[in-house]
Amino acid sequence: MNRPMIRYVLGSVLKIEALLLMLPWLVGMIYRESQAVYYVAVASLCGLFGLLMTYKRPSSNVFYMKEGCLTTALSWIILSMFGAVPFFATGEIPSYADALFETISGFTTTGASILPDVEALSHCSLFWRSLTHWIGGMGVLVFLLAVVPMSGGGSMNLMRAESPGPSVGKLVPKIKTTARILYVIYLAMTVIEIVLLLVSGMPLFDSVTLSFGTAGTGGFGVRGDSIASYSVLQQWIITVFMILFGVNFNFYYYLIYRQVKKGFSMEEVRWYLIVILTAIAGIFLNIRHLYESGFKALTDAAFQVGSIITTTGYCTTDFDLWPGFSRSILVLLMFIGACAGSTGGGMKVSRGIIAVRTLKKELLSYIHPKSVKKIQYEDKPLEHDVLRSLNVYIITYVILFSLSVLLISLDEYDLVTNFTAVAATFNNIGPGLSMVGPTGNFAFFSVWAKILLMIDMLAGRLELFPILILFHPEIWREFFSKKQEREKAKQKAGDKN
């Protein structure tokens, strides 16, 4: 285990967080809020730790898969632990566990809140809450790869551990360029949304924070009723952008590089749009009778579908009051999730497509036991290894999910609450149904249930395995083993002879 390298990466992550924490401080200065000073304090603390940890460059930058997973998991944990401090220090969230829940919910772009009254928060804290979405959406390590020079192919292991989706491909040969392209697309789309919202008459603060929430597919709003009190036009802008941020970013890359045909032939994007349109149609027909105007029904249906499938979690209406059919559709959408390679969570559309094809193949093998069929995806045959890891992913997903529901039910709330609370955090959505519905929040859970949900959020964001590997004893045995030092000492002695 290359500990110096892990330390170095973690230090760099802290340095980046220090810079990011300066932004809410600026916002606080503009609104002349006393809380801003805590952000500067935490920022300098992060910066100090970061500088100490990156003071010595690691001698070897060998980086294997296990280091990649461990580093990713630890980065996210450290990032959240420091990010939670300002909420706690300003006294806006009195318990550190709650502050941590809020921050993890932010970085994992979940958007599940424990705050009963959002509007009581200061502007700088609201801004920081939304900024965590924006950082967490594309990933802090991808950002690190884009700005920090790291040689060696090992850095691919970092990106693979952080990016959503069954298989992570690069857009261009160099990982640094890939990371930069992703961030430029991300930034550009966010800016476009901010501008559109401004033009539609939204105040600057709201447009920036809501755009951050949309871009990261997070879901923290700045008003108590989420998006409901904004104008219909603004709701539609947010709907469209939520759906756009749930599209595989390779699609935009192809568009920019004039490979439009290749972009539109992406199966995942096509199916993603088909699922969205079907869901909107289903819900619209189901809730039409509740509304006086058809357009309002369509607006709400489209907004909720876009919000849930991309795992954003904004809402314009209390969909907990909708008929059972519509609610069921929404719960199913929670599991499907957005496209791989987007900022959204969930199981991902691509996994769904491949899983359905595996099922079809299996059925075929019952009819023609000796038939041979290779599953194709995006016009390419899938390797056995990809299918295997996909199946294992789904099984692991189900096991973790069931286990979480079981453990959380120790709190003695009703099944819908428990089930959707886990679904909403595990898939990084935010609101669930019943007690954790759009009008509720997660504050009532016990500390243990909250810790469990935090682990669920991290596991969901990092595609399960980087977090699960933390529970494997061998990782820690290797991490704490003194073998390396012994070998080094031996080598030194050898050099002297």
Place this chain on the structure above:
Amino acid sequence: MFLSKFSQAIQSENKGLHIMIVGCGKVGVTLVEQLSKEGHDITVIDTDAGLVQNVTNTYDIMGMVGNGASYSVQIEAGIADTDLFIAVTGSDELNLLCCTVAKQVGDCAAIARVRTPDYSKESAYLREKLGLAMIINPELETALEACRILLLPSALEVGSFAHGQAEMVKFKIPEGNLLDGISLMELHRNVESNLLVCVVEREDNVIIPSGGFVLQKDDVISFVSTPKIARSFLSKIGFNIRQARSAMIVGGGRAAYYLATQLLKNGIEVRIIEQDKKRCEELSILLPKAIIINGDGSDEELLREEGIDSVEAFIPLTGIDEENIILTLFARQFSNAKVITKINRIGFKSVIDKLDLGSILFPKYITSEAIIAYVRAMSNTIGRNNIRTLYYLVNRKAEAIEFEIEEESAVTGVPLMNLSLKPSLLVTCINRGGKILIPKGTDEIRVGDTVIIVTVHTGFNDILDILA
């Protein structure tokens, strides 16, 4: 529009070339390793998904599974933006086809590996007709290098520059030698002035020495000089400079064929031991002057019977590294023959270095040296000073580069002592119209010269890079 400009800005920031490599075999991976270290954008194509997976996991490059000769695969891999296309699959025909297609589809330079003797004689013709930038033949290059060593057996390595007019010779100072304990200044004054010691390896260190540097026994030194002076110098310090008269080669593959042809041309008697009867017959037709022995080259009795103790050079060229190493160790124990070991794989290099095998050839490096030299010259946008030759020295810790000086620049027309050069760098040799100068501080570089630089810095593209 706005976005595309933006992304172009991102892309143009890295100055590397876009290189596409077909074939992830040994040579392919060596190229990837070196080229990705030099900062180029690399895409590899291979039909074997496992190989592609391996190489993309280890290096920061893009991989694609597919047939590299297929038009659509090349398009998808981005041939349109590719500057250099290298085909190094196992099949010559496929390599040539890949390059031909690539030349039609994209606007790029193409390099193909062609190693079958049938084509190698026609390589100049093929290169011209197919419009290729380079045809590489690792086996032939290996054979040529082995042959150079056998013509000067006391050397560990011999590299040739300026069409063979200058040579870089590497040897180890034995105990009690004249050179043990004298400084380079004394060496110039008392022994031979017309040569330049450019690299000294002492234990694990690589030193580019200055005049006051004192040589010791067991130092491995490399010097540049003309072939004639090199020989007279080596004989002055008590080395045997007579070329080997007989050679025994184990294994009758392509490399053996090329080596035997070269050796026979230089009047060296050749014995080849090959296990496969049919191959023996082929070889006997191809090489009528050589003695072809059908037998197991790893059989100790057979080697003794065929006179391993009396032969003057012994070169195991089987496809298995371990076998080559064992045979070399055996030969060093039982005879005084000059041995050359060919190592195909590069793993466990630290162990191999400790074994004291004498001259070691790495065919993979020999191939990549030529390609890297070409790539460096290609990515050189500053001037038009081309790289002619490039050699890795000492496990690639140092490089010897031959530059062609085609135009006036900051380094031309100025006495060398007035130039502020980078540390650990030597201008070792100037070739002016076929005459080899070992430069003094008062000499200057002129347009039309070729200049050989030895340095521990890597990645020089242009002669101007020597300035601090």
